[in-house]
Amino acid sequence: MTWETVIGLETHVELATKTKIFCSCTTQFGGEPNTHCCPVCTGMPGALPVLNEKVLEFAVKAGLALNCQITRRCRFDRKNYFYPDLPKAYQISQLYLPICRDGAVSLSTPAGEKHIRIHELHMEEDAGKLVHDPWLDQTRADYNRCGVPLIEIVTEPDFRTADEVVAYLEHLRSTLQYLGVSDCKMQEGSLRCDVNLSVRPAGSAQLGTRTEMKNLSSFKAITRAIAYEARRQIELLEEGKPVVQQTRRWDENKDATFAMRSKENAQDYRYFPDPDLPQLFLSEAYLERLRREQPELSPAKAARYRRDWDLPPYDVQMLTSQKALADFFEQTVALGAPPKQASNWIMGQVLGALSARGLDSRDMPLTPRTLARLIQLVQSGRLNRNTAVKVFDAVFDSDADVDAYVKEHGLEQVCDAELVEDAVAQVLADHPKSVADYRSGKEKAFGFLVGQVMRRLKGQASPPAVHAALHSRLDK
Amino acid sequence: MKIAQEIVDYVSALSRLSLPEGEKAAMQRELEKILQYMDVLEGLDTAGVEPMSHVIPLENIMREDRVMPSQDRGELLAGAPVPDQEAFLTPKSVE
Numbered sequence: 321m322t323w324e325t326v327i328g329l330e331t332h333v334e335l336a337t338k339t340k341i342f343c344s345c346t347t348q349f350g351g352e353p354n355t356h357c358c359p360v361c362t363g364m365p366g367a368l369p370v371l372n373e374k375v376l377e378f379a380v381k382a383g384l385a386l387n388c389q390i391t392r393r394c395r396f397d398r399k400n401y402f403y404p405d406l407p408k409a410y411q412i413s414q415l416y417l418p419i420c421r422d423g424a425v426s427l428s429t430p431a432g433e434k435h436i437r438i439h440e441l442h443m444e445e446d447a448g449k450l451v452h453d454p455w456l457d458q459t460r461a462d463y464n465r466c467g468v469p470l471i472e473i474v475t476e477p478d479f480r481t482a483d484e485v486v487a488y489l490e491h492l493r494s495t496l497q498y499l500g501v502s503d504c505k506m507q508e509g510s511l512r513c514d515v516n517l518s519v520r521p522a523g524s525a526q527l528g529t530r531t532e533m534k535n536l537s538s539f540k541a542i543t544r545a546i547a548y549e550a551r552r553q554i555e556l557l558e559e560g561k562p563v564v565q566q567t568r569r570w571d572e573n574k575d576a577t578f579a580m581r582s583k584e585n586a587q588d589y590r591y592f593p594d595p596d597l598p599q600l601f602l603s604e605a606y607l608e609r610l611r612r613e614q615p616e617l618s619p620a621k622a623a624r625y626r627r628d629w630d631l632p633p634y635d636v637q638m639l640t641s642q643k644a645l646a647d648f649f650e651q652t653v654a655l656g657a658p659p660k661q662a663s664n665w666i667m668g669q670v671l672g673a674l675s676a677r678g679l680d681s682r683d684m685p686l687t688p689r690t691l692a693r694l695i696q697l698v699q700s701g702r703l704n705r706n707t708a709v710k711v712f713d714a715v716f717d718s719d720a721d722v723d724a725y726v727k728e729h730g731l732e733q734v735c736d737a738e739l740v741e742d743a744v745a746q747v748l749a750d751h752p753k754s755v756a757d758y759r760s761g762k763e764k765a766f767g768f769l770v771g772q773v774m775r776r777l778k779g780q781a782s783p784p785a786v787h788a789a790l791h792s793r794l795d796k
Numbered sequence: 797m798k799i800a801q802e803i804v805d806y807v808s809a810l811s812r813l814s815l816p817e818g819e820k821a822a823m824q825r826e827l828e829k830i831l832q833y834m835d836v837l838e839g840l841d842t843a844g845v846e847p848m849s850h851v852i853p854l855e856n857i858m859r860e861d862r863v864m865p866s867q868d869r870g871e872l873l874a875g876a877p878v879p880d881q882e883a884f885l886t887p888k889s890v891e
Binding site for chain 1 (some may be wrong): 806810811812849850851852854855856857858859860861862863864866867869872873875880882883884885886887888889
């Protein structure tokens with residue numbers, strides 16, 4: 321039998337606000353345990369939450385970018401559960417009236433265009449971090465992360481392959497970074513993903529029993545966990561055994577999923593509206609202001625790059641996939657670099673240098689000004705391309721002054737016609753056999769002579785000037 | 797609404813409370829009494845009454861996203877049942 325995998329995603333994204341969702345403690349990552357805490361986020365009796373206006377704004381911006389309906393009257397609910405990562409014994413979340421519903425995104429995948437429906441997007445608070453002491457029978461609770469604002473984005477079960485899941489997450493990450501609502505750093509946990517997966521006979525309209533996988537902290541882990549879990553469920557069904565609905569934890573080291581808690585132990589969250597938080601009403605004027613503030617997102621940017629600058633599709637996709645890279649590119653062009661040249665340098669040298677250093681495009685040490693100047697020196701014939709690449713490597717980390725570096729190392733291209741003429745004359749005199757070969761029709765000999773001239777000029781001559789000088793003497 | 801013994805056990809399990817056998821019957825009676833208020837409300841004619849989502853007629857109460865000092869950690873932890881320099885300690889809780 322052929323099986324079809326059906327996947328839905330729940331993605332938690334930490335918002336890039338300065339303060340927590342319901343109190344004025346900092347959201348900064350790290351920090352000594354329990355130093356970013358107050359009576360509100362540690363759940364002291366009598367402490368009252370007050371919503372951070374930025375959280376509402378970021379959630380609406382994300383919802384608009386994901387083509388959602390915005391809930392004009394919305395409120396928060398309590399999700400009750402007793403676990404020490406939440407000191408109030410409930411999480412403030414949204415169940416009945418989530419801020420955004422019914423969105424959709426279009427993805428380009430190798431297999432073609434794919435449409436993914438967004439079920440809802442809601443605001444909630446993050447939980448604290450627990451460290452289980454292996455020696456003492458104790459758990460240590462650190463509430464620095466408790467109350468950090470999250471949005472949870474829930475899709476319909478529209479994915480069929482791991483590639484589609486990764487394409488969606490890349491789209492989501494790029495969109496949220498463009499909006500500035502999250503940095504989406506998976507390694508710091510600011511983008512976390514739970515995968516709901518079931519399998520069914522291909523062509524069946526009915527959904528199979530699903531499992532939920534947690535603890536997926538990289539695209540690689542997600543891809544491997546999906547492959548593992550689909551295979552596990554198919555094997556069970558082929559042996560005539562049922563799939564049990566449960567939460568499973570992905571173990572990166574063992575490359576397998578393990579059951580966490582079974583649904584027999586059903587969670588009963590007893591949701592009810594939070595009486596501490598007055599409801600929200602979003603006016604048309606408020607929504608209109610946020611719509612106007614929406615930045616150009618990657619699909620629109622990509623279309624503009626193709627239209628205005630005629631860049632190849634692959635370059636456009638790479639340049640627009642990360643906001644920091646697109647900004648770097650546009651600033652370099654704004655400083656006078658021809659778009660095609662700027663794109664070539666970024667696609668080749670810049671991305672190469674970043675990846676060699678394990679850096680993200682947001683941590684780029686080089687400024688657009690330096691790259692634009694380097695391109696200008698090549699354009700004006702003062703540096704040849706090979707020398708320019710060497711200069712690039714030398715200044716990348718320090719963003720050193722290109723002109724000073726070129727001057728200090730004597731790298732300026734030899735434009736002096738007399739110097740080039742002298743070198744050509746000398747080379748022709750030294751290699752009479754190659755001259756004879758060329759004149760008798762062996763084109764190869766020309767390349768050898770160019771190389772010799774370049775060598776005499778320490779590689780700093782402009783290739784067109786050398787070509788011209790050689791031709792003018794040889795073709796007489 | 798009648799509260800069965802199983803519901804008392806279920807609710808106390810969700811709340812992580814271990815009720816001594818002797819208290820269960822009393823709890824059962826109290827929960828039943830509380831839910832009787834709901835029966836009173838159920839008896840009211842609410843046709844044409846808009847559902848209320850909040851008792852206080854306020855909306856859009858929000859604050860600016862500006863960092864204020866957090867509480868001193870020593871002060872914050874002073875109220876914890878188990879003394880520690882940097883963390884709240886709880887019995888080991890692994891799922």
